Amino acid sequence: MSKDCIICGSNIPPHTTEEGVVYWEGGHNAEPYASGRCCDLCHGEYVLPARLKQMKEERYGEKWKPIEFKTT
Numbered sequence: 001m002s003k004d005c006i007i008c009g010s011n012i013p014p015h016t017t018e019e020g021v022v023y024w025e026g027g028h029n030a031e032p033y034a035s036g037r038c039c040d041l042c043h044g045e046y047v048l049p050a051r052l053k054q055m056k057e058e059r060y061g062e063k064w065k066p067i068e069f070k071t072t
């Protein structure tokens with residue numbers, strides 16, 4: 001299982017307690033921005049805004065124009 005960020009490609013740093021014990025190293029779910037895992041930075045920078053937009057789309061339905069998340 002890769003621990004590289006799907007968005008920026010950098011290694012996802014594990015989350016540790018104050019004692020330095022690793023308790024989570026899987027990164028964040030990058031959906032709906034991308035399919036895979038992402039790092040803390042990309043999660044706040046890309047994934048959360050994309051998720052908010054998706055919520056608005058679902059709420060307003062037809063009135064809300066679809067927004068492209070992925071750049072190919």
Ligand SMILES: [Zn+2]
Binds near residue numbers: 008039
């Ligand atoms: Zn990243």
